[in-house]
Amino acid sequence: MSEQQTAYALLGGEQPLQRIVARFYAQMSAEPRFAALRHTHAGPLDRAEQRLFMFLSGRLGGPDLYIEAFGHPRLRMRHLPFAIGPTERDQWVQCMDEAMRAEGVEEALRAALTEFFTAVAAQMQNREA
Numbered sequence: 001m002s003e004q005q006t007a008y009a010l011l012g013g014e015q016p017l018q019r020i021v022a023r024f025y026a027q028m029s030a031e032p033r034f035a036a037l038r039h040t041h042a043g044p045l046d047r048a049e050q051r052l053f054m055f056l057s058g059r060l061g062g063p064d065l066y067i068e069a070f071g072h073p074r075l076r077m078r079h080l081p082f083a084i085g086p087t088e089r090d091q092w093v094q095c096m097d098e099a100m101r102a103e104g105v106e107e108a109l110r111a112a113l114t115e116f117f118t119a120v121a122a123q124m125q126n127r128e129a
């Protein structure tokens with residue numbers, strides 16, 4: 001693995017990332033064990049899906065689509081309207097980990113990304129329980 005390679009490149013670029021994000025939201029809707037997470041998302045998921053893809057594209061080292069379109073992500077602030085406790089936080093990370101497994105993301109890369117998502121999700125938590 002070259003140090004130059006970004007997570008975006010290692011995933012395979014735009015289409016694999018889009019598939020992971022699509023699967024993340026599809027699972028969130030379909031699986032009862034992600035019900036608390038789904039409940040925080042009031043409306044249809046297309047907007048969230050599009051924005052998460054755009055954000056991750058830039059954050060993982062690909063085109064900075066989110067910042068070009070919407071400016072600084074201010075992620076924690078943007079999540080304040082939603083009640084995010086430990087349950088929602090953990091379901092997010094679990095749902096994303098399963099989406100990456102289902103899309104065949106290589107083991108070491110998946111583990112590194114899950115570590116990253118765990119840290120970001122912890123920052124989004126805005127209530128104790």
Ligand code: HEM
Binds near residue numbers: 045051055083088
């Ligand atoms: C910790 C649990 C999390 C919950 C419950 C949660 C929930 C939500 C909800 C309800 C929205 C609004 C969707 C909409 O406007 O239709 C949203 C937006 C978003 N989330 Fe999360 N999220 C979580 C963690 C994360 C993490 C870990 C990331 C990034 C790695 C992330 C990235 C985003 C982005 C980029 C948006 C779009 C923001 C915008 O432009 O409005 N979220 N999230």
